[in-house]
Amino acid sequence: MKKPLLGLSMMPEADFVSAILPILQNNSVDVLEWSFDTFYDAQEPEWLSGLLDFYSANNRLLGHGVYYSLFDAKWTERQEGWLEKLKKEFRHRKYNHITEHFGFMNTENFHQGVPLPVPLHPKTLQIGKDRLKRLQDAVEIPVGVENLAFSFSIDDVKEQGDFLDKLIEDIDGFLILDLHNIYCQSWNFEISMQEIIRLYPLEKVKEIHLSGGSWQESAYGKKPVRRDTHDESIPEEILNILPEVLSQCHNLEYIIIERLGHTLNTDSEKDAFFDDFNRVKKIIQASDSLPGNKRVWHKKNEEPSVPLEDLLLYDEQTELTKMLFDGTQIHSVKKHDFHYFKPENWDEEMITTAQQIIKKWNPY
Numbered sequence: 001m002k003k004p005l006l007g008l009s010m011m012p013e014a015d016f017v018s019a020i021l022p023i024l025q026n027n028s029v030d031v032l033e034w035s036f037d038t039f040y041d042a043q044e045p046e047w048l049s050g051l052l053d054f055y056s057a058n059n060r061l062l063g064h065g066v067y068y069s070l071f072d073a074k075w076t077e078r079q080e081g082w083l084e085k086l087k088k089e090f091r092h093r094k095y096n097h098i099t100e101h102f103g104f105m106n107t108e109n110f111h112q113g114v115p116l117p118v119p120l121h122p123k124t125l126q127i128g129k130d131r132l133k134r135l136q137d138a139v140e141i142p143v144g145v146e147n148l149a150f151s152f153s154i155d156d157v158k159e160q161g162d163f164l165d166k167l168i169e170d171i172d173g174f175l176i177l178d179l180h181n182i183y184c185q186s187w188n189f190e191i192s193m194q195e196i197i198r199l200y201p202l203e204k205v206k207e208i209h210l211s212g213g214s215w216q217e218s219a220y221g222k223k224p225v226r227r228d229t230h231d232e233s234i235p236e237e238i239l240n241i242l243p244e245v246l247s248q249c250h251n252l253e254y255i256i257i258e259r260l261g262h263t264l265n266t267d268s269e270k271d272a273f274f275d276d277f278n279r280v281k282k283i284i285q286a287s288d289s290l291p292g293n294k295r296v297w298h299k300k301n302e303e304p305s306v307p308l309e310d311l312l313l314y315d316e317q318t319e320l321t322k323m324l325f326d327g328t329q330i331h332s333v334k335k336h337d338f339h340y341f342k343p344e345n346w347d348e349e350m351i352t353t354a355q356q357i358i359k360k361w362n363p364y
Contacts, residue, residue, distance in 0.1 A: 175206065
């Protein structure tokens with residue numbers, strides 16, 4: 001019988017490690033998660049390498065990819081290069097598993113992009129399966145996918161869990177259930193968190209993410225929009241529902257708290273962060289132990305194949321990203337004649353939010 005390990009998403013800022021030093025020194029951080037591809041083309045500070053190597057040597061390091069882009073409908077040298085760098089990273093450092101985000105980023109300056117939702121279409125599913133298989137072929141450890149916070153419509157919210165279940169089945173993959181992402185959807189689309197959570201294959205959840213976020217003023221004079229910005233405390237609603245979620249995820253192994261590295265500056269911010277960490281720790285301690293028979297994973301070896309592409313879908317992904325960046329009128333976006341995307345069903349507030357996100361990160 002066991003309980004999930006509690007850890008942090010590691011940030012590269014020296015201020016971050018200084019802020020979390022007390023819980024590192026008292027051995028409270030069971031596991032670290034590291035977004036390895038954020039340093040593909042940069043030199044890790046010595047203190048960071050040492051810390052990651054220490055957790056790796058003790059089998060307590062998780063990998064979390066950001067920039068692979070599972071659903072780009074065109075296979076490019078960028079993705080090929082990303083996988084080669086991944087292999088190099090895994091020769092250097094041992095990870096327990098690796099995960100990626102759900103969505104696509106197909107702009108040239110992708111390092112400043114954010115993942116956008118994909119149409120939950122059979123063709124999109126095939127593309128995602130192909131990209132996930134190539135990711136799995138590159139490593140000898142389990143591969144998982146994280147649910148996305150941002151959705152254009154309530155239908156996307158309700159269908160994402162089933163889509164993710166189908167996406168990971170060919171590689172015997174797993175899910176990260178990000179509860180703040182669920183919280184964002186719950187607030188923005190006025191549906192209960194538990195109702196959304198029940199739509200996910202909870203037996204495949206191996207990791208949970210917890211974080212805070214921020215409020216964005218409505219462009220239509222309505223209630224504010226919830227954003228997954230990782231810069232505030234964990235909402236009370238998430239901490240309240242966590243015990244129930246733990247009881248439903250029988251194969252859960254890790255709980256990771258996420259916080260941006262430059263957002264723990266004041267004493268009050270640090271105190272609130274430690275309060276969250278300790279509350280989550282107590283919730284884990286008070287939870288029932290999970291079944292002892294750990295799920296056995298076997299890598300499925302398949303013959304190499306030509307990358308699957310759909311140039312019409314790729315063109316639509318490119319066109320949509322550009323329309324959002326250019327601030328195209330909302331009614332024009334909703335009336336645009338796409339084959340795969342269905343903007344006529346999208347929430348106007350969410351289109352505006354997507355425009356603001358794209359503008360902020362300026363991926364061009």
